[in-house]
Amino acid sequence: MLPFDHSSTPLQADEHYMRIAIEEAREAARHDEVPVGAVIVSGNRIIARCHNLTETLTDVTAHAEMMAITAAADALGGKYLTDCTLYVTVEPCPMCAGALGWSQIGRIVYGASDPKRGFSRLCHDSITPLHPSTIVTTGILAEEAAALMTTFFRKKRKRKN
C-alpha cells in the first residue's frame, strides 16, 4: 500500500481509501465474517477503520459501518460526521444507512452495489434513510469488493453441501 499522496486526483484518493476498506474486508473474511470493510476519513486523516464483526460479537448490529460511526464520533468528540467521508466496500444496508443519516455524514463512497440487502431498494419519491445533504459516490473498486463477497458465500455454500 502506497502512502496517501496529497497531489492525488479525487478518484485516486477515493481508490486509496477504498483499498484500505478492502484490506479490512479481507481481515473479516479471515475470521469467517461476511467480508465488508469500512474507513472514515476526516480531512486526509483516517479516524476509523473497521470490519464486520457480527459473528465474533454475536450481534447483528456489529456491521463495519456501525462500528466505524461509533469510532469516528469517539475520535472527533462529537456525534455528527458532517465533514467526514465513509468508504465502505459494499452498499450499506438500511440499518447502516439509517445510522449514517443520523450522523449527517458529508459523503459516502461505496464499492459494490447490493440489490438484495442494500438501502437503495427502500428509497422512493425522494424518501431516503440518508441525510439530505449527504453526497453518495458508487462503484469505486466495485469488482474487487464484489469478488470478496462472491468468494466468501461460494465457500460457505460448499461447506454446507
Place this chain on the structure above:
Amino acid sequence: MLPFDHSSTPLQADEHYMRIAIEEAREAARHDEVPVGAVIVSGNRIIARCHNLTETLTDVTAHAEMMAITAAADALGGKYLTDCTLYVTVEPCPMCAGALGWSQIGRIVYGASDPKRGFSRLCHDSITPLHPSTIVTTGILAEEAAALMTTFFRKKRKRKN
C-alpha cells in the same frame, strides 16, 4: 407497577411491558435524552430493558432498540431474536428497523407513530426493512408515549429561545 399476571389477556400483557418501556423512556428524559424506552421479552421474561443514550454516549447509534437488541442477543447467547417481542414507546427509525430486520425478531409492539422519522415512510410495494415474518402491533399506550416526546421537545425549544 403490578407484577406480570399470567392470566392477563394479550392486550393486558402488551400494556404491562409497554409500561416498563415507558418507565425507561422517563429515565431517558431525566438524563436529558430523547425519551424513548425499549424492552425485549422472551417467553414471559424480560431479557433487555434500555433507553436512548445518544447524548450520554455521544453516539447516534445508541438508540434504545439498538442497545436492547445487543443486550437480548447477549442474554440468549445467539444473535437471532425469532421468539422475542420488542416493546418500544415510539415507532422505530430506519436504523432500528433495519437492525430488527437482521435480528429476525418475532414481534414488534410500538406506542406512538413517528411520521417524520419512523421506518414506515420508507416502506413501499411490500419492501420493508423488517424481516418478512415479523408481526407488528401499534398504538399500545400511544398517547402516554407521545406525550413524553411532546413535553421533552417543548422544553428543549423553550430553553433555546
